[in-house]
Amino acid sequence: MNRDVLVIGGGIAGIQASLDLAEMGIKVHLVERLPSIGGRMAQLDKTFPTNDCAL
Amino acid sequence: MDVGRHPNINLLAYSEVEKVEGQAGDFRVTVRKKPRYVDESKCTGCGACAEKCPTVTSDEYNLGLGKAKAIYKYFAQGIPSAYTIDATICRNFQPGKKCGICQKVCQAGAIDYKQEAKIFELSVGAIIAATGYDLFDARRIPEYGYGRIRNVITALEFERFLSASGPTHGHVYRVTDLAAQEALPEMEKVCQKAVKGLERYEKQFSMTSDEFYGRYESGEFKGGNEEYDKWAAAVVAARKATAELEVLQKKVESIESAHRLAFIQCVGSRDIRFNKYCSGFCCMHAIKEAIIAREHDRDAQVYIFGMDIRAVGKGFEEYRNRGAKEAGVHYIRSRVAEITEGKNHTPIIWYEDTKERVVRQMPVDLVILSTACQPSASTRRVAELLGIELNEFGFYKTASYPPLDTTRPGIFICGCAHSPMDIPESVAQASSAAARAAQVLAGSGTMRLAS
Numbered sequence: 001m002n003r004d005v006l007v008i009g010g011g012i013a014g015i016q017a018s019l020d021l022a023e024m025g026i027k028v029h030l031v032e033r034l035p036s037i038g039g040r041m042a043q044l045d046k047t048f049p050t051n052d053c054a055l
Numbered sequence: 056m057d058v059g060r061h062p063n064i065n066l067l068a069y070s071e072v073e074k075v076e077g078q079a080g081d082f083r084v085t086v087r088k089k090p091r092y093v094d095e096s097k098c099t100g101c102g103a104c105a106e107k108c109p110t111v112t113s114d115e116y117n118l119g120l121g122k123a124k125a126i127y128k129y130f131a132q133g134i135p136s137a138y139t140i141d142a143t144i145c146r147n148f149q150p151g152k153k154c155g156i157c158q159k160v161c162q163a164g165a166i167d168y169k170q171e172a173k174i175f176e177l178s179v180g181a182i183i184a185a186t187g188y189d190l191f192d193a194r195r196i197p198e199y200g201y202g203r204i205r206n207v208i209t210a211l212e213f214e215r216f217l218s219a220s221g222p223t224h225g226h227v228y229r230v231t232d233l234a235a236q237e238a239l240p241e242m243e244k245v246c247q248k249a250v251k252g253l254e255r256y257e258k259q260f261s262m263t264s265d266e267f268y269g270r271y272e273s274g275e276f277k278g279g280n281e282e283y284d285k286w287a288a289a290v291v292a293a294r295k296a297t298a299e300l301e302v303l304q305k306k307v308e309s310i311e312s313a314h315r316l317a318f319i320q321c322v323g324s325r326d327i328r329f330n331k332y333c334s335g336f337c338c339m340h341a342i343k344e345a346i347i348a349r350e351h352d353r354d355a356q357v358y359i360f361g362m363d364i365r366a367v368g369k370g371f372e373e374y375r376n377r378g379a380k381e382a383g384v385h386y387i388r389s390r391v392a393e394i395t396e397g398k399n400h401t402p403i404i405w406y407e408d409t410k411e412r413v414v415r416q417m418p419v420d421l422v423i424l425s426t427a428c429q430p431s432a433s434t435r436r437v438a439e440l441l442g443i444e445l446n447e448f449g450f451y452k453t454a455s456y457p458p459l460d461t462t463r464p465g466i467f468i469c470g471c472a473h474s475p476m477d478i479p480e481s482v483a484q485a486s487s488a489a490a491r492a493a494q495v496l497a498g499s500g501t502m503r504l505a506s
């Protein structure tokens with residue numbers, strides 16, 4: 001059994017999945033197509049329903 | 056976000072999966088890391104290189120609304136913070152051209168024009184595909200004028216307008232007014248140059264250009280020195296440039312922020328021609344953008360045109376009411392048939408008021424299209440690589456239980472790769488997919504997809 005996980009896509013979903021696994025002590029390889037992670041959320045100003053800053 | 060520094064996370068940015076073999080518990084994956092031409096471990100993200108880079112392009116992150124250089128950082132707080140050279144435009148990579156400025160400027164010695172792609176072979180027990188979404192191309196509905204009528208933009212573009220770090224520092228202007236503002240410095244330069252060009256003649260003939268031109272017009276210098284004709288032409292050009300500059304300056308001075316804003320909902324969603332499904336988050340982001348626009352400008356008047364407002368998440372109905380109360384949002388139950396362009400680049404919305412059953416029109420300053428959420432461009436290719444199926448809409452296929460399992464054991468999905476959803480839901484799904492992946496590693500997660 002291999003102990004690592006591959007996550008494809010570094011948007012908010014891929015980031016959260018990676019962090020959860022990493023916190024469980026599992027080694028994660030996070031592959032993102034663009035030069036930086038963040039996905040669409042990185043382009044948002046503030047987010048509903050609280051209007052907090054996206055980043 | 057400490058993803059970049061977590062000891063258990065190997066971040067492979069600017070990379071793509073090339074091959075996947077094996078099965079749940081034992082996948083072998085090939086990943087290709089594209090060359091950035093900047094050493095990620097050396098680059099401090101200081102930005103000195105981009106400041107000096109001579110190659111200017113439009114800013115992709117700001118949806119082409121601002122300017123970027125050939126060596127760029129995708130966005131300010133990006134992780135990793137290293138810069139990247141776009142080899143398709145960087146002069147150093149064009150045949151017969153040379154540059155090398157960024158390498159000279161970089162104190163960290165991070166620039167490496169010879170960097171090559173790196174191949175990584177990984178062994179993993181489980182895979183999570185979180186490849187997200189792309190937005191519907193509004194040009195596919197030509198009657199809305201996106202791409203043709205410049206004051207028609209998308210909600211994502213408007214998001215950048217509202218941002219303090221965006222191209223307008225949070226101020227909302229009509230796109231055509233912004234273009235005029237941007238054109239001003241260039242026009243000033245052209246005008247200065249034209250006026251300066253007259254000095255040479257004025258010195259040579261010890262006469263002001265105005266005096267000369269008056270006499271030239273009355274025929275005094277005809278048929279003589281060729282220089283006189285050149286001078287006269289230069290005077291005409293300078294006067295024309297000055298007049299144009301004045302018009303532009305007046306225009307820029309009279310520019311006001313865009314006060315009348317109209318959102319058009321379901322652009323490409325709930326539409327049998329394109330996507331039959333509801334994209335779920337656009338009603339809410341329209342309300343959000345309306346509230347923020349109103350915070351920035353107390354005179355903003357916001358109209359949301361749609362079939363209905365879908366506010367089904369936790370606290371969403373309250374948010375919708377807050378939109379009406381705080382931001383004075385007018386919700387107009389309608390179907391928008393067409394957007395035309397009136398005088399002075401004013402978009403005019405032609406719609407059927409479905410409550411009163413009449414056709415009406417409304418001129419506004421800016422139209423904002425809430426475009427549909429679609430599977431991201433590489434979804435199909437990733438599905439092929441992973442050997443998993445897609446559903447009728449092109450999102451990865453799952454069963455209703457367990458909801459994040461794909462058609463292949465050991466491979467899970469979450470977020471908008473599953474279906475359109477907002478951030479809280481994407482995060483909840485992500486934790487859930489992580490738990491499923493952990494179960495596989497523990498030897499218990501390969502429960503088959505219920506058919």
Ligand SMILES: Cc1cc2nc3c(=O)[nH]c(=O)nc-3n(C[C@H](O)[C@H](O)[C@H](O)COP(=O)(O)OP(=O)(O)OC[C@H]3O[C@@H](n4cnc5c(N)ncnc54)[C@H](O)[C@@H]3O)c2cc1C
Nearest residue numbers: 009011012013033039040047048187188340470471477478
């Ligand atoms: C205008 C607008 C405003 C919004 N406002 C809000 C809001 O206020 N609140 C809210 O909750 N939601 C909002 N949303 C929705 C929000 O954007 C999504 O819920 C969220 O971004 C989904 O995250 P994700 O990680 O699933 O997808 P994405 O953000 O799309 O991330 C996917 C990532 O995967 C990468 N990727 C894609 N293909 C590959 C591949 N083949 N290999 C490697 N990497 C790949 C992409 O580059 C990207 O980084 C808004 C959406 C829009 C359009």
Ligand code: SF4
Nearest residue numbers: 098099101102104161
């Ligand atoms: S490449 Fe060099 S100059 Fe450019 S941001 Fe990185 S450290 Fe600074």
Ligand code: SF4
Nearest residue numbers: 321324333334337338
């Ligand atoms: S969320 Fe609203 S705007 Fe978006 S598709 Fe659904 S009904 Fe239309």
